[in-house]
Amino acid sequence: MSVKILTIKEDILGANTENAKGNEELVDKHHILMINITSSPGAGKTSLIMQTIGRLKEKARMAVIEGDIASSIDADKVSGEGIPAIQINTAGACHLDANMIRKALDNLDLDHTDLIVIENVGNLICPAEFALGAHKQVLILSVPEGDDKPHKYPLMFTQADVILINKTDVLPHFDFNMSAFSKAVSGLNPAAAVYPISAKTGEGLEQWFSWLWDALEQRKV
Amino acid sequence: MSVKILTIKEDILGANTENAKGNEELVDKHHILMINITSSPGAGKTSLIMQTIGRLKEKARMAVIEGDIASSIDADKVSGEGIPAIQINTAGACHLDANMIRKALDNLDLDHTDLIVIENVGNLICPAEFALGAHKQVLILSVPEGDDKPHKYPLMFTQADVILINKTDVLPHFDFNMSAFSKAVSGLNPAAAVYPISAKTGEGLEQWFSWLWDALEQRKV
Numbered sequence: 127m128s129v130k131i132l133t134i135k136e137d138i139l140g141a142n143t144e145n146a147k148g149n150e151e152l153v154d155k156h157h158i159l160m161i162n163i164t165s166s167p168g169a170g171k172t173s174l175i176m177q178t179i180g181r182l183k184e185k186a187r188m189a190v191i192e193g194d195i196a197s198s199i200d201a202d203k204v205s206g207e208g209i210p211a212i213q214i215n216t217a218g219a220c221h222l223d224a225n226m227i228r229k230a231l232d233n234l235d236l237d238h239t240d241l242i243v244i245e246n247v248g249n250l251i252c253p254a255e256f257a258l259g260a261h262k263q264v265l266i267l268s269v270p271e272g273d274d275k276p277h278k279y280p281l282m283f284t285q286a287d288v289i290l291i292n293k294t295d296v297l298p299h300f301d302f303n304m305s306a307f308s309k310a311v312s313g314l315n316p317a318a319a320v321y322p323i324s325a326k327t328g329e330g331l332e333q334w335f336s337w338l339w340d341a342l343e344q345r346k347v
Numbered sequence: 348m349s350v351k352i353l354t355i356k357e358d359i360l361g362a363n364t365e366n367a368k369g370n371e372e373l374v375d376k377h378h379i380l381m382i383n384i385t386s387s388p389g390a391g392k393t394s395l396i397m398q399t400i401g402r403l404k405e406k407a408r409m410a411v412i413e414g415d416i417a418s419s420i421d422a423d424k425v426s427g428e429g430i431p432a433i434q435i436n437t438a439g440a441c442h443l444d445a446n447m448i449r450k451a452l453d454n455l456d457l458d459h460t461d462l463i464v465i466e467n468v469g470n471l472i473c474p475a476e477f478a479l480g481a482h483k484q485v486l487i488l489s490v491p492e493g494d495d496k497p498h499k500y501p502l503m504f505t506q507a508d509v510i511l512i513n514k515t516d517v518l519p520h521f522d523f524n525m526s527a528f529s530k531a532v533s534g535l536n537p538a539a540a541v542y543p544i545s546a547k548t549g550e551g552l553e554q555w556f557s558w559l560w561d562a563l564e565q566r567k568v
Contacts, residue, residue, distance in 0.1 A: 168492030
């Protein structure tokens with residue numbers, strides 16, 4: 127039975143990869159940068175997005191696609207800031223897929239958008255297997271989760287273009303070894319940018335804004 | 348395509364449920380209590396297990412089954428305490444299944460075991476769909492993850508027999524609304540026991556030990 131499942135999974139993943147390419151072509155045609163933010167539940171994806179809206183909304187036209195199993199808590203927060211927000215409820219599925227993103231793109235005004243931020247379902251596993259067509263993969267790992275996570279969830283850490291270590295404001299209260307974490311990340315993915323931040327206090331966010339702004343500028347060329 | 352996936356999923360889940368029943372019958376035959384601990388990555392499953400070993404190992408013969416995508420970090424910690432530990436590496440799968448548990452049971456000395464603790468893969472989604480044959484479902488939600496998680500991951504919260512709110516030692520540093528959390532849990536699962544704990548400082552663990560001891564006593568009747 128395990129072989130059968132594998133075949134099915136390959137079919138699903140193959141079809142998804144095709145759909146993801148279509149998404150990327152669509153946003154490229156509109157000169158949009160699309161980023162995919164992943165993390166465990168509660169690591170700070172929405173807080174980072176709220177900070178990014180506050181900083182960039184006057185400089186870039188943003189839209190947000192929110193993925194959740196249930197609820198529209200996050201999309202409500204984002205649209206409260208006047209940013210177009212689409213909530214995808216996955217009805218139990220542990221990740222967003224390219225087809226869901228396509229439906230969201232069809233509901234956005236792509237001619238008047240510079241940056242699309244996708245907030246994936248809170249999960250360090252399944253989202254790594256499903257391409258969405260995003261140009262950049264953003265991974266958040268929060269201090270309370272511990273420094274051993276790259277060893278336990280290697281695929282997610284291998285794929286990230288940037289890794290944000292969030293909740294540095296509580297570092298004194300946790301046994302988080304920053305150098306052990308950095309060493310584990312370097313072993314898997316030496317090219318990834320790694321920035322310690324606090325989406326709560328704003329500490330370290332300049333590096334993130336600068337990274338994102340550079341990526342935006344590159345898209346506009 | 349979505350219908351096809353659904354059918355396959357039902358087949359897999361149906362076969363898994365049958366296997367889970369077999370596991371439960373096997374441990375029942377040996378008068379063993381088997382519990383399944385789930386949480387997000389880094390919420391404190393291993394810390395809780397280490398505390399539980401420290402408290403119960405003289406009173407009950409324990410064994411631990413560890414689930415991870417990769418690495419044997421957790422099984423190494425447990426076996427360091429002299430407790431039989433089996434590490435299951437799921438090779439990418441986002442949850443343990445009943446068949447994996449059966450293989451682990453076949454490698455344990457069931458005639459000389461009272462309590463089997465399963466530490467599932469760190470994930471608030473997929474493990475809720477795959478029965479393992481455990482008698483009790485234990486869910487840990489840690490304070491840094493936030494009080495809105497029952498709304499976002501309802502299935503997991505609905506299935507739990509006991510919900511442990513871990514890392515209460517850092518409550519002053521986070522905006523965690525205990526009454527909002529309790530209200531959300533009551534709406535989904537009024538029968539669940541909810542205990543605030545700190546697996547780090549030991550605060551509140553007496554309620555957990557007492558709950559677990561009662562469950563163990565009931566099995567032995």
